[in-house]
Amino acid sequence: TVVEENLLDARKPNRLVALLPEDGAGQRDGRTFGLASVDLAEGTLQVQEVKGLAALTSELARLAPSEALLPEPPPLPPGARPVSVLPPGTQGRFALSYLKPEAFSPREAHRRLQTRFASASGSELKRLLQDLPRGATAAGALLGYLEEMHPAASAHLQPPTAFDPQRHLLLDETAIRSLELVETLRDRAHEGSLLWTLDRTCTGAGARTLREWVLRPLRDLEPLQSRQDAVAALHRQREARKALRDRLKETADLERIAARLSAGRTTPRDLVALKDSLRLLPAFAGELKGFGEPVLAALRARCAGLEAVANRIEATLRDDCPNALADGGLIRDGVNAELDRLRSVATGGKQWMAGFQSREAERSGIPSLKVGYNRVFGYYIEVTRAHLDKVPADYERRQTLAHAERFVTPALKEREAEVLGAEDKIRALETQLFHALRDDVAGSAREIQMTGAALGELDALCSLAEVAARQGYIRPVLNDGRKLAFQQLRHPVLDETLPKGQVVPNDLLLSGGARTKNGRDNGDDAPQILLLTGPNMAGKSTYIRAAALATILAQMGSFVPAEAAEIGMVDRIFTRVGAADDLFGGRSTFMVEMAEVAEILAHASDRSLVILDEVGRGTSTYDGVSLAWSIVEFLHDGPARPRTLFATHYHELCGLEEELPRVRNACAVVKEWQGEITFLYRIAAGSSERSFGLHAARLAGVPNPVIERARSILHELEEEARERIANVGQPGPSAQRRKRRRKPDREDGQLLLFDPSPMEIDPAVQAVLDELRAVDANALTPMDALKKLADLANRAKGE
Known part of the structure; x- marks a missing residue:
């Protein structure tokens, strides 16, 4: 476990x-896992139990550990x-x-847990051991390590402490990845993620706090509104926010300094930075x-009480002290009498050396004579070869060089012992004094860590207020x-990356389909499910992701990129976006999707938000649309009955609006002119006429001959599709409402997949079909066949 800053x-x-998995018993995915996590910088030890590999994958994605401890197999x-x-996928x-x-x-x-923590939290620890025995066992193993x-x-x-998932909006690994919360989907880069958009923090602690808020939004209304109040206050008071951010830029990472203090790995410059920050x-x-909001008032109270630590460091260490103890010169004069005496000896010895060189040059008549030092x-005393004949008799040869000789004298050796002995003693005494100071400051490591966490939280709040002010969030x-x-909702990442005014905002309205106590629907006119159709590249995925990201922003306490927003608390966001296979797990793209x-x-629950993008495209068209x-x-x-945004290219689904009362159609609007299309990036009510897949293929660089051939095939298929009626008669609540599917329109470019049932065919047509089925073609003479054909033709013409 690394604590070194570099x-x-x-x-x-x-x-x-x-991590402690449940022994044996059945399927791997049904196991319960005890999970304990610690961050030495934060000083927190959290315990939980998760059931199943999917839940474990999601939790590991949120925790993003550097190291995991497992029982030896x-x-x-x-x-x-x-x-x-x-x-x-986690290996x-x-x-x-x-x-x-x-x-x-x-x-x-x-x-081990009881021995270490019973005196501090006896009853809480006992409850933890009873409620989460497997998680507590993992925590004990972690503590022993x-x-x-x-x-x-x-x-x-x-x-x-027990981690309570009910306090947070849950985001599984799929949602974290597909919504690009902390890294992009394509190249796993920080730039382009939601966190990158929000991160205007000035400190490492602030960046880590903001990351935690993105991955663990709140679900409880009261603490969430308190955080919103703090962001709103910092948003209003621009000058105060700027002053706070300027000072935050001057602070060190107190959380990690506290961790190094406890580990005994603090450097002299760490303590000087700690002192300057305090x-x-x-x-x-x-x-x-000047702020009365509860969250900011609590942060103010946590920014106090460490003046004595700063005074002790300032009284002991020089401001310009080196980072390595071996370099010396880190303790102030006057801290230790013995250290002052040794420094006087060392300093006086160097002055003596300078005088000694002058005296020897005069005595020997060698003006170029020098007194030097090396570690060996x-x-x-160094004399060039030109003056060797002038060397006094009491000089002892020490070393021969190409152009000079080096000598010593008894007086020089005696003084050398005094000076070097004093310097060695100085380094040893300075090391001793520094360790004493470090251990003394380490006694306040917990308070330092809490102050660092408070500054990190303040930095994250200032960052959210800064982004809201710059980008016009509400x-x-x-x-x-x-x-x-949402009114005039914008995608937060595109709002940051595209030039101002280029992001097209859109409205969105959903309402959960929860039943009232009498079992009836809640009567809200807003749709529960929005079916979104439209061309490729027209902004459907951007629209549904923007809704999910804005919900996360709101429930982490941030403002949102819109002109108005109302959000009923969401307990979990589910996403089915993008497509990728799982070679390691032996699952195809479609199996991953399913x-x-x-x-x-x-x-999903009635408080969940579900984001579905092109579900069913990984298999045959019939299977997919079904x-x-x-x-x-x-x-x-x-x-x-969760709130659902469903983007699809299956236009057959648009007929569900007529049958399911809480389903509404919406489409991405484009403008077509002389065979070319212009994307307007507007979402409007109604269904889209076409998907314009050939246009998207041409934009992607598919060769023109391929495009033209595809256009010819599409025309033939559309002609055939105009003679079909789409219907699915399936048992269930919706079947009682289903009467007749819409007939294909001549302008409808989407192929309809389902043949009509006998109940929906015109009786006259059905009579002709029945008569044809009854004919025995082998028993007809050519003349009888012609007569039968003429009769059927006349009846088809209505004669």
């Missing part, structure tokens, strides 16, 4: 986790392949360390004095309702 990314957490029989307890993302199974013994692990590897580093750890605390408190021979209205409403859909359908259709019906009629 080996860590200041803007990312450095977490160590311990039992020996395998010859030829057997080891089976990893880690989820597919290689962090270092693995295996501990003896005894380290994960529940009795030993629980005893720290005490063995870094006994001092864990000194300022707080007692373990001297700024009164200025922070003064700036925050010590002090020496404060959203948060409540316990089911509505999700696994994500299954997760959504199994765990699945997409059924998924929409399940989301509408099922027990959860």
Whole structure:
């Protein structure tokens, strides 16, 4: 576990986790995992239990550990392949360390926790051991590892706490990745992510705090509104915000200095930086004095009480002290009498050397004579070969060079012993005094860490206020309702990267389909499900992702890129966006897609937000549209009824608006002129006429002959499709409302896939078909066949 500053990314957490899987029992994905995590900079030890590989994958994605501790697996029989307890896709993302199974013994692990923390939190620890026994066992193993590897580093750890997922908006690994919260999907770069857009922090602690807020938005309304109040106050008071940010730029990373203090790895310059930062605390408190918001008032209270530590450091260390103890010169004069005496000897000895050189040059008559020093021979007198005949008899030869000789005298050797002895003693005494100072300051490591965390939180709040001011964000209205409403919503990343005015804003309105106590719908006119159709490249994915990102922004306490917003609290965001196979797990692209859909359908609630982008495209068209259709019906009629944004190219789904009362169609608008299309990036009510896939292919550089051939095939298919009627008669709540599908319009460029059922065919047509089926062609003479054909033709013409 690394604590050295030069080996860590200041803007990312450095977490160590311990993982204890449930023994044996059934499917790997059904196991319960005990999970404990610690960040020495924060001094926090969190414990939880997660069920299933999907939940474990999501939690590891949020924690982003640097190292994981696992029980050592039992020996395998010859030829057997080891089976990893880690989820597919997590291997290689962090270092693995295996501990003896005894380290994960529940009795030993629980005893270690009780010995260390019982005096500080007896009742809470007892409850933790009872409620989360497997997680507590992982925490005990983790604590034992720290005490063995870094006994001092864990000194300022707080007692373990249970992580409560109910307090946070849950984001699984798929949502974190597909919404590009901390890194982009294509090249895993920080630039272009939501965190990059929001990060205007001035300190490493602030950047780490902001990252945590992005990955763990809040769900409880009261603390969330308190954070919003703080952001709003900093947003209003521009000058105070600027003053705070200017001072934050001058502060060191107190959290990580506290971790190095506890580990006994603090350098002299660490302590000087700590002192300079602590001297700024009164200025922070003064700036925050003008704010009455509870969050800012609490931060002000945490920026106090460390003046004595700063005084002790300032009284002991020089401001310009070196970073390495071996370089010396770090303790102030007057701190230690013995140190002052030794310095006088060393300084006087050097002055004596200068006088000695002058006297020897005069005595020997050698004007170029020099007194020097090196680590091998010590002090020496150097005489060039031109003056060797003038060397006095009491000179002792020490070294021969190409153009000179080096000598010593008894007086020079005696003085050398005095000077070098004093310098060695000075370094030893300075090291002793520094260690005493470091240990004394380490006694306040917990308070220093808490102050550093307060400054990190203040920095993150200032960053959110700064982004809101620069980009014109507004404060959203948060409540316990089911509505999700935005006026003139903009995608936050595009709002940052594109020139001002180029991002096209759009409105959005959804409402959950929760039933009232009498079992009826809540009566809200807003749709629960928005079916979004339109051409490729027209902005459908941008629109639905913007809604998800704005929800995350709102529930982390930020303002949002819109002109108005109302958000009923969301408990979880599910996404099915993009496509990629899982070679390691042996799953095709479509199987990955269906696994994500299954997760959504199994765990979504009436407070969830579901983002679906082109579900069903990884298989045949018939299978894909059937699945997409059924998924929409399940989301509408099922027990959860979550707020849903569903982007699709299956235009057959647009007919669901006529049958499902909480489904609405919307489309991305384009303008077509003389065979060319212009993307307007506007979302309007209604369904799109065409997907314009050939236009997108041409923009991508597909050769013209391929485009022209595709256009010819498309025309033939469209002619055939105009004679079809699409219908699906399926049992369930929606079947009772289904009467007749819309007939294809001559302008509808989307192929309709379903042949009409016998019930929907005109009776006259059905009679002709029945008569044709009854004809035995082998029994007809040529004349009878002609008569039958003429009769059918006349009937078809209505004669």
